[in-house]
Amino acid sequence: MHELSICMSLLDQVERIAKEHRAERVERILLRIGPLSGVEAPLLMNAYPLAAAGTIAEHAQLDIEPAPVRVQCLDCSAETEATPNRLLCASCGSYHTKLISGDEMLLASLEMSLPEDASETL
Template sequence: MHELSICLALLDQVQDIARDHGATSVDRIRLHIGPLSGVEATLIQQAYPLVAAGTLAEHAELIIDAIPVRVYCNQCGDETEVKPNRLLCGRCGGHHIRIVSGTEMLLAHLEMTRPDD
């Protein structure tokens, strides 16, 4: 389960950001995860409490937003949302496409508490 190591790396990043801002705790973490990222959101949710125990983010709410797969078609120039298992242009059906989104796992938002808040 590589999601455990992903969670460890995520928490390292979150704690570094929190410390850089002088935070005493992390209240909310928002991730964007695309279906082509190779990361299972449910496994991240399950691993998170184990990894976060004893950290600044121990009680943080973890929110995971599913990001759709979007492609740009080199044939018709349109950008469309497609299914992860059907990487064709949603407008013309062309297969000369470039994936625009859906492959990412991104730390999108972090809410923290600082002593002066």
């Protein structure tokens, strides 16, 4: 299950950010995942508790929001939304498009508990 290794990499990044901010605990992790990323959100949710055990984010809420598939038309230059299985320009119908989003997995935000003295210096 490659979602477990993805969770472990995600938690490495989360722990680095939390350490930079001297966080006591991570409360919430928000990911943005596109349908063309190759990551299955339900499998990621199932793998998260295993990967997070014993980390600063062990009790964090993991939220996943879908990222839209967007293309840029090489014929009319329009940027439009598309469906994952039909990367057509919604403006002119051309199939000459370039994918501009929908294949990403992005750490969108973190909510952390900071010590009282750290919040004054940030």
